[in-house]
Amino acid sequence: MAKEAEPTPGSGDADAVRRSTKSDWQLLRSLWPYVRPYRYWLLSALLATAITGVLGLGFPWILGTLVDSALDPSNGDLSRSAVILIAIFAGQAIFTSIRIRTLAYAGQHVVNNVRSALFNRMVRFPIAFLDARTSGALSSRLISDAAFVYGSASGAAPQIVYSGITVIGGAILILIIDPVLALLVLVAVPIAAFIASHYGQRMRKLSRGYQNGLATTNALAQESLSGARVVKWFGAEREVARIYHRRLQGVIEQGLQRARLKARWTPTMMFLASVTIVAVLWFGGSQVQSGTLTAGELVSFLLYSRFVADGLATIVDQYSRLAQGLGASERVIALLDEPTEEVVGGNSEDRNIIQPQQRNGHVELEQVSFTYPGRDALILDNVSFAIEPGSTVALVGPSGAGKSTIAQLIARLYDPQQGTIKVDGVDVRDQSLEDLRQSMGVVPQDAPLLSGTVADNIRLGQPDASREQVAEAAKAANAFDFINGFPYGFGTKVGE
Ligand SMILES: Nc1ncnc2c1ncn2[C@@H]1O[C@H](COP(=O)(O)OP(=O)(O)OP(=O)(O)O)[C@@H](O)[C@H]1O
Ligand SMILES: [Mg+2]
Known part of the structure; x- marks a missing residue:
């Protein structure tokens, strides 16, 4: 039955x-x-x-x-x-x-x-x-x-x-x-x-x-x-x-x-x-x-x-x-x-990966225009500028102007509809995604923590970092004393 x-x-x-x-x-x-x-x-x-x-x-x-x-x-x-x-x-x-x-x-x-x-x-x-x-x-x-x-x-x-x-x-x-x-x-x-x-x-x-x-x-x-x-x-x-x-x-x-x-x-x-x-x-x-x-x-x-x-x-x-x-x-x-990012981005079959001669942090945008996929608003309209290695540059503008968007484009979270972005002289679309992102450091506006310890989160981009390196990173971010103040220090559990 x-x-x-x-x-x-x-x-x-x-x-x-x-x-x-x-x-x-x-x-x-x-x-x-x-x-x-x-x-x-x-x-x-x-x-x-x-x-x-x-x-x-x-x-x-x-x-x-x-x-x-x-x-x-x-x-x-x-x-x-x-x-x-x-x-x-x-x-x-x-x-x-x-x-x-x-x-x-x-x-x-x-x-x-x-x-x-x-x-x-x-x-x-x-x-x-x-x-x-x-x-x-x-x-x-x-x-x-x-x-x-x-x-x-x-x-x-x-x-x-x-x-x-x-x-x-x-x-x-x-x-x-x-x-x-x-x-x-x-x-x-x-x-x-x-x-x-x-x-x-x-x-x-x-x-x-x-x-x-x-x-x-x-x-x-x-x-x-x-x-x-x-x-x-x-x-x-x-x-x-x-x-x-x-x-x-x-x-x-x-x-x-x-x-x-x-x-x-x-x-x-x-x-x-x-x-x-x-x-x-x-x-x-x-x-x-x-x-x-x-x-x-x-x-x-x-x-x-x-x-x-x-x-x-x-x-x-x-x-x-x-x-x-x-x-x-x-x-x-x-x-x-x-398809994954690498395939969608197009550096799979038809494009050969080009390794930049040296990584020194040169960034250049050439006539970049960008709209978020599935949206109408043109967020970036023909934007061009260059950042020389070793220089400190701040993008200033009202909320929603597109500052974070530019950062995302440089890290190739999205590809612009027009124009090219070069990092260290090579179009980001020709670079290995992993290599490109490994060469950058990012402090996001909202920094979500993954569940695990504080040390796990600091190690996210470099899983084999030693305890000393983790401590160094925390000191560099002025967070060492703050983290050490917790009862469990770097072993404190965070995330949801
Ligand atoms: N994932 C997304 N999908 C669609 N639209 C988005 C997305 N992210 C941002 N936008 C829109 O793109 C525009 C630019 O956003 P962006 O985050 O780059 O601004 P911002 O200059 O960094 O602003 P803030 O100073 O508030 O951080 C905004 O109008 C925003 O609503
Ligand atoms: Mg922003």
């Missing part, structure tokens, strides 16, 4: 990154480099899953012989059947444990490698790309989408393999036990599975609406609480509470709609399943009476029918989880394929 639908991953901000147009096969190929090192682990997991499935199929058969022996000792040894049953369950327990371990090992490593690769890529994206996206949308690629890929690979895929084995094996075995009775089951079960999948789809749609409704309601609550000052200044407490209540009402309606659908379908499906069981018992029972079927065979038959029905329901249910995982991996892959 269909289970409660889960929320869709990354819904709401799915447009944050363009959707790739890859087929499922191409998607799997793109993920393969991350999966490859763990392929034997995955293969073991698959084998362990298959073995538990096959062992599971032995259970109804042996149970049937046990029932027949119980009714008539001449049918075989009761204790032999019992021992075999225990062996089957022990085997299942062992291989289930192996499956869980191998899958977790491979899955955790694969998802971590994907996350690392993704993050490594993200920090290299052009500023213009990052400007156009919320950090929330991007970090949800790292966290929830990557987790969905993991969930579908480690949860849905093995369940589908297991259920596939029990469905096919169960169908074959009931055909062997009683072909006529088997046809009854094999017609009824797929119909039920079809109805269940239809119900599942409608349920998921309603659940999505419910989740989205809750998310917008929650956004309002978050904004009102983090912007509590504004709410109080404007005396808007009553108004935001009223809007919150109204949005909640909308959510309740969707929640109730979901419950009504469930109230209709769940009992109907349960009733239909029970009727099928009664029909099997009825016809099967009469065959037991006439001696064409043993009681044990009827028991086996009933259990195998259950295997087929449950297995099909699981496949239908888990297939949508697998699809969600594929959707999530599509978003992840699309980001992995997104």
Whole structure:
């Protein structure tokens, strides 16, 4: 029977990154480099899953012989059947444990490698790309989408393999036990599975609406609480509470709609399943009476029918989880394929990197015009000037004049639409980005701290700096005494 639908991953901000147009096969190929090192682990997991499935199929058969022996000792040894049953369950327990371990090992490593690769890529994206996206949308690629890929690979895929084995094996075995009775089951079960999948789809749609409704309601609550000052200044407490209540009402309606659908379908499906069981018992029972079927065979038959029905329901249910995982991996892959700064900037294939003869800090702008990507305002209009090595130059102007913009252009966070910028005699577009930025020092207007210690933050641009160098840098910035005043000094934790 269909289970409660889960929320869709990354819904709401799915447009944050363009959707790739890859087929499922191409998607799997793109993920393969991350999966490859763990392929034997995955293969073991698959084998362990298959073995538990096959062992599971032995259970109804042996149970049937046990029932027949119980009714008539001449049918075989009761204790032999019992021992075999225990062996089957022990085997299942062992291989289930192996499956869980191998899958977790491979899955955790694969998802971590994907996350690392993704993050490594993200920090290299052009500023213009990052400007156009919320950090929330991007970090949800790292966290929830990557987790969905993991969930579908480690949860849905093995369940589908297991259920596939029990469905096919169960169908074959009931055909062997009683072909006529088997046809009854094999017609009824797929119909039920079809109805269940239809119900599942409608349920998921309603659940999505419910989740989205809750998310917008929650956004309002978050904004009102983090912007509590504004709410109080404007005396808007009553108004935001009223809007919150109204949005909640909308959510309740969707929640109730979901419950009504469930109230209709769940009992109907349960009733239909029970009727099928009664029909099997009825016809099967009469065959037991006439001696064409043993009681044990009827028991086996009933259990195998259950295997087929449950297995099909699981496949239908888990297939949508697998699809969600594929959707999530599509978003992840699309980001992995997104070009980085170096490529966008154009010093990849067509331009050769030119190393300046010497780094002395000569800066020159020639007729530079610049507009922020996606904006209209011309921020810099035909700007030219040169800064000689060793000189101290201040750019002065009203707020918004474009001073910080010029600094960003020199460090090539953006490229101007017109004109050229040369540092140490070489066009910045011809230089290695890393080398160019390494040659500069920057004190930003707002200096965000990354989470870590004070020393970690000072070392950011030069990770192998010694303690003495860190202290020197702090002294040069007149911050040494200030930092030493903290209880933990340079080891003080900062950031969010
Ligand atoms: N990432 C961005 N996207 C779009 N427009 C931007 C962006 N950053 C700055 N601007 C706009 O470009 C103009 C110049 O900004 P800039 O930060 O260079 O000014 P500034 O001279 O440094 O000002 P201040 O003295 O306040 O630091 C402003 O109108 C600003 O709104
Ligand atoms: Mg500025």
